[in-house]
Amino acid sequence: MPDSLPDAxxxxxxxxxxxxxxxxxDTVLVGIHSGGVWVAERLHAxxxxxxxxGKLNISFYRDDFSRIGLHPQVxxxxxxxxxxxxxxxxxxxxxxxGRTVRAAMNELFDYGRPACIRLxxxxxxxxxxxxxxxxxxxxxxxxxxxxxxxxxxEQDGSLKLTLT
Amino acid sequence: xxxxxxxDGRLKHLLTLDGLPRAILIQILDTAESFMDxxxxxxxxxxLLRGKSIFNLxxxxxxxxxxxxxxxxxRLSADVVNLNIATSSQSKGETIxxxxxxxxxMHADMFVVRHAxxxxxxxxxxxxxxxxxxxxxxxxxxxxxxxxxxxxxxIRRYKGAFHNLRVAIVGDLLHSRVARSQxxxxxxxxxxxxxxxxxxxxLPAGVEHMGIKVYHDMEAGLRDCDVVIMLRLQxxxxxxARLPSAQEYFKFxxxxxxxxxxxxxxxxxxxxxxxxxGVEIDSExxxxxxxxxxxxxxxxxxxxxxxxxxxxxxSA
Amino acid sequence: MKIHIQNGHVVDPKNLIDRPAxxxxxxxxxxxxxxxxxxxxxxxxxxxxxxxxxxxxxDLSVRLRExxxxxKATLESEMLAAASGGVTSLAxxxxxxxxxxxxxxxxMLKFRAxxxxxxxxxxxxxxxxxxxxxxxxxMAELTEAGCVAFTHADAPITDTQVLLRALEYxxxxxxxVWLRPQDVYLARGGVAHDGAVASRLGLPGIPALxxxxxxxxxxxxxxxxxxxVHIARLSTRDGIAMVRAAKAQGLGIxxxxxxxxxxxxxxxxxxxxxxMHLAPPVRSVRDRDAIREALRDGSIDAxxxxxxxxxxxxxxxxxxxxxxxxxxVELLLPLTLKWARSMGVSLNQAIDLISWKPAQxxxxxxxxxxxxASADLCAFDxxxxxxxxxxxxxxxGKNTPFLNHLMQGRVRYTVIDGHIDFExxxxxxxxxx
Numbered sequence: 001m002p003d004s005l006p007d008a009x010x011x012x013x014x015x016x017x018x019x020x021x022x023x024x025x026d027t028v029l030v031g032i033h034s035g036g037v038w039v040a041e042r043l044h045a046x047x048x049x050x051x052x053x054g055k056l057n058i059s060f061y062r063d064d065f066s067r068i069g070l071h072p073q074v075x076x077x078x079x080x081x082x083x084x085x086x087x088x089x090x091x092x093x094x095x096x097x098g099r100t101v102r103a104a105m106n107e108l109f110d111y112g113r114p115a116c117i118r119l120x121x122x123x124x125x126x127x128x129x130x131x132x133x134x135x136x137x138x139x140x141x142x143x144x145x146x147x148x149x150x151x152x153x154e155q156d157g158s159l160k161l162t163l164t
Numbered sequence: 165x166x167x168x169x170x171x172d173g174r175l176k177h178l179l180t181l182d183g184l185p186r187a188i189l190i191q192i193l194d195t196a197e198s199f200m201d202x203x204x205x206x207x208x209x210x211x212l213l214r215g216k217s218i219f220n221l222x223x224x225x226x227x228x229x230x231x232x233x234x235x236x237x238x239r240l241s242a243d244v245v246n247l248n249i250a251t252s253s254q255s256k257g258e259t260i261x262x263x264x265x266x267x268x269x270m271h272a273d274m275f276v277v278r279h280a281x282x283x284x285x286x287x288x289x290x291x292x293x294x295x296x297x298x299x300x301x302x303x304x305x306x307x308x309x310x311x312x313x314x315x316x317x318x319i320r321r322y323k324g325a326f327h328n329l330r331v332a333i334v335g336d337l338l339h340s341r342v343a344r345s346q347x348x349x350x351x352x353x354x355x356x357x358x359x360x361x362x363x364x365x366x367l368p369a370g371v372e373h374m375g376i377k378v379y380h381d382m383e384a385g386l387r388d389c390d391v392v393i394m395l396r397l398q399x400x401x402x403x404x405a406r407l408p409s410a411q412e413y414f415k416f417x418x419x420x421x422x423x424x425x426x427x428x429x430x431x432x433x434x435x436x437x438x439x440x441x442g443v444e445i446d447s448e449x450x451x452x453x454x455x456x457x458x459x460x461x462x463x464x465x466x467x468x469x470x471x472x473x474x475x476x477x478x479s480a
Numbered sequence: 481m482k483i484h485i486q487n488g489h490v491v492d493p494k495n496l497i498d499r500p501a502x503x504x505x506x507x508x509x510x511x512x513x514x515x516x517x518x519x520x521x522x523x524x525x526x527x528x529x530x531x532x533x534x535x536x537x538x539d540l541s542v543r544l545r546e547x548x549x550x551x552k553a554t555l556e557s558e559m560l561a562a563a564s565g566g567v568t569s570l571a572x573x574x575x576x577x578x579x580x581x582x583x584x585x586x587x588m589l590k591f592r593a594x595x596x597x598x599x600x601x602x603x604x605x606x607x608x609x610x611x612x613x614x615x616x617x618x619m620a621e622l623t624e625a626g627c628v629a630f631t632h633a634d635a636p637i638t639d640t641q642v643l644l645r646a647l648e649y650x651x652x653x654x655x656x657v658w659l660r661p662q663d664v665y666l667a668r669g670g671v672a673h674d675g676a677v678a679s680r681l682g683l684p685g686i687p688a689l690x691x692x693x694x695x696x697x698x699x700x701x702x703x704x705x706x707x708x709v710h711i712a713r714l715s716t717r718d719g720i721a722m723v724r725a726a727k728a729q730g731l732g733i734x735x736x737x738x739x740x741x742x743x744x745x746x747x748x749x750x751x752x753x754x755x756m757h758l759a760p761p762v763r764s765v766r767d768r769d770a771i772r773e774a775l776r777d778g779s780i781d782a783x784x785x786x787x788x789x790x791x792x793x794x795x796x797x798x799x800x801x802x803x804x805x806x807x808x809v810e811l812l813l814p815l816t817l818k819w820a821r822s823m824g825v826s827l828n829q830a831i832d833l834i835s836w837k838p839a840q841x842x843x844x845x846x847x848x849x850x851x852x853a854s855a856d857l858c859a860f861d862x863x864x865x866x867x868x869x870x871x872x873x874x875x876x877g878k879n880t881p882f883l884n885h886l887m888q889g890r891v892r893y894t895v896i897d898g899h900i901d902f903e904x905x906x907x908x909x910x911x912x913x
Contacts, residue, residue, distance in 0.1 A: 070195065070474055077198075107210075110205055111207070282798070283681065283752025283799040287798045305684075307682065368679035370677075370680075373676040373679075373680075
């Protein structure tokens with residue numbers, strides 16, 4: 001199956017352009033491990049946000065724990081700012097069913113009450129199962145369930161999107 | 165076939181650290197690490213065990229341990245029920261099995277068990293329905309696995325790695341389930357030298373088969389140690405003709421600043437609690453800069469959260 | 481009743497017989513081994529093709545649990561169990577409730593047993609009143625009522641002066657005293673052998689010292705008083721060495737060991753299985769191997785089952801709270817055979833250890849197939865395999881560390897006093913009852 005997807009770095013630039021007009025001094029970025037963190041790191045640099053960015057490990061908030069158990073460990077969550085009253089942009093690499101974002105929101109609210117939450121994703125692959133939609137998307141697709149869209153990081157640190 | 169593991173090698177019960185693969189111990193420690201920040205947040209909970217019922221079955225009374233398990237369970241959003249079953253060897257009350265069966269009928273998902281008899285947790289684990297997990301919170305002299313785990317978690321936090329450490333455990337090994345669990349954890353994780361310092365009357369038979377080095381002289385035993393773990397001395401030891409007095413014990417086996425100075429300058433001092441000040445440990449040491457006794461308690465919550473989360477996930 | 485047991489292979493250790501031979505029984509007595517007596521017409525013929533025919537087994541310790549402990553087992557069930565195991569004579573310890581310390585109790589037990597099918601019952605009387613280790617029992621009266629020896633069973637006698645007096649009194653009349661060597665203080669609180677395994681499992685230990693210290697006392701007192709002493713249930717290597725040395729010095733003592741100790745050791749205490757809670761405890765590998773060897777070289781005189789049926793509830797508790805003991809009268813034969821096979825010991829010697837030798841220790845006229853002797857015998861298939869399950873066990877006590885194990889050696893017929901008290905149906909599978 002040919003991976004005929006656009007260059008990830010170009011998509012990130014496009015995403016940054018969409019977000020820039022909506023930034024406020026209070027905005028913070030929070031990336032969802034692992035792909036969302038990589039994208040958030042790029043965005044953080046491109047947008048020149050001074051506040052440090054946060055990272056969320058949503059393993060403890062997944063809705064499939066009873067079915068699959070505890071996932072092998074990813075890096076723990078780290079929010080180096082108070083969530084209370086902030087405008088948080090949650091960043092993820094691929095938006096699919098929406099459950100990951102729901103989990104991320106549940107977790108965020110356990111840290112404090114944000115003023116608002118916006119969702120920025122690199123790719124919206126279609127197929128949402130919950131009433132959650134990205135506010136910013138680098139690319140909109142309609143991918144069949146039997147295919148996967150993944151973001152990976154190469155040895156040299158560059159990001160790559162693949163469709164399988 | 166380890167009764168603690170599922171056929172595919174996941175943790176199903178935590179009964180003892182003896183025989184648990186190193187990978188599982190590391191998995192628990194790493195999971196505990198990721199639970200550390202939950203206590204720092206505004207809402208100190210994650211929803212992992214929401215809807216699950218955890219029953220604390222304490223046949224031997226204990227406020228400290230029970231409270232820690234309760235906090236850990238609640239931080240996982242589980243429902244917690246505490247049962248303190250008074251034990252009297254004379255009283256012909258409900259048998260353990262009847263108690264366990266009744267509770268299982270109330271949709272228990274997990275039992276946390278403390279009992280005066282060695283092997284009690286194994287016994288209960290053998291009899292519960294397949295979906296129920298058992299956590300041993302201390303059985304007789306045999307094991308206190310969560311304590312052993314939080315102790316090595318503490319050591320890892322302060323010392324980083326295990327492969328170059330000298331650890332000394334001082335006190336009543338003969339009666340100590342904590343020490344047995346610590347020894348299993350330390351040897352499994354590859355600590356090259358585990359020392360036990362105690363008089364002969366407080367050492368079990370066949371101690372040379374436990375993979376440790378025995379010292380009767382505390383000063384020799386503490387020399388160049390990176391970690392010093394003090395065990396609690398119970399009053400019964402004097403009554404059982406094992407020791408003449410707390411005073412003489414403290415003179416030879418109590419941790420004072422002078423004796424601590426024989427260990428490495430950056431050695432840490434640990435104690436599973438509760439402490440007998442002036443019997444096994446001097447207040448100056450217990451409250452001193454090398455003591456990590458209070459952090460141990462905090463780590464205990466994260467470690468117990470990790471254990472319960474992994475067990476609940478295994479029945480998925 | 482005239483019985484003809486044909487085509488079997490007779491093993492009679494006392495008379496040194498080990499060959500194919502027929503056995504002829506008339507009116508409860510053995511009238512011939514080998515050739516039929518003149519004018520013999522059998523009422524019943526038993527085809528013992530492929531079977532070993534030997535003297536009925538004599539078990540030195542079988543707890544029948546009556547009087548007093550009927551919830552654990554009854555006379556009926558245990559005697560049937562014994563008969564199904566090929567046992568035709570058994571000695572029962574006095575630790576009943578009340579203990580067998582009065583002639584009336586002994587008479588009642590003997591009366592009950594006599595009227596039931598099953599082995600001859602030889603009570604061992606209590607050495608002290610109520611087994612409290614203080615006052616002597618009326619040993620002469622008890623002997624008259626049917627006791628063949630005296631013992632304190634597992635109850636401790638801490639007062640060495642009382643023990644000395646008891647032995648002196650017994651020696652006056654030539655009575656035999658059976659003693660279990662265990663120092664009550666050194667064993668205090670212990671539930672398993674004090675060694676590496678118990679230390680690892682956190683189980684309070686009973687050191688080997690508890691046996692050897694008590695044994696030293698017993699041997700000294702035996703020497704001093706000249707009493708006939710039998711050491712019950714040895715468990716240690718050092719204890720065996722002491723008995724061996726004492727025998728070599730001419731002390732007339734005998735000793736026995738339980739079937740469990742031929743095969744099990746501390747390493748079998750896996751997972752705190754309460755079925756492994758035994759008294760005395762099974763000990764180290766070296767102790768077990770010393771027992772196995774000492775049976776072969778004759779230092780240990782007999783094997784018994786130490787049959788101790790226990791109510792299921794008493795084992796369904798954590799190890800340290802469980803009642804010690806194993807049910808095992810039905811396993812006396814197969815466990816003895818298993819030991820013999822693995823040690824390269826002859827069938828003759830194996831059977832000797834559970835028939836003629838124990839009979840001599842008890843001082844009773846059984847354990848051999850001499851012409852004129854009571855017809856107590858058993859015919860067994862030494863190759864038949866069967867599985868130990870709560871169904872195949874006839875005892876009410878299902879408590880055995882050998883649960884679900886496969887045994888080799890099954891009794892087909894047990895004849896007691898010329899009556900066929902047990903007869904097994906032809907069994908096809910190991911789980912058949």
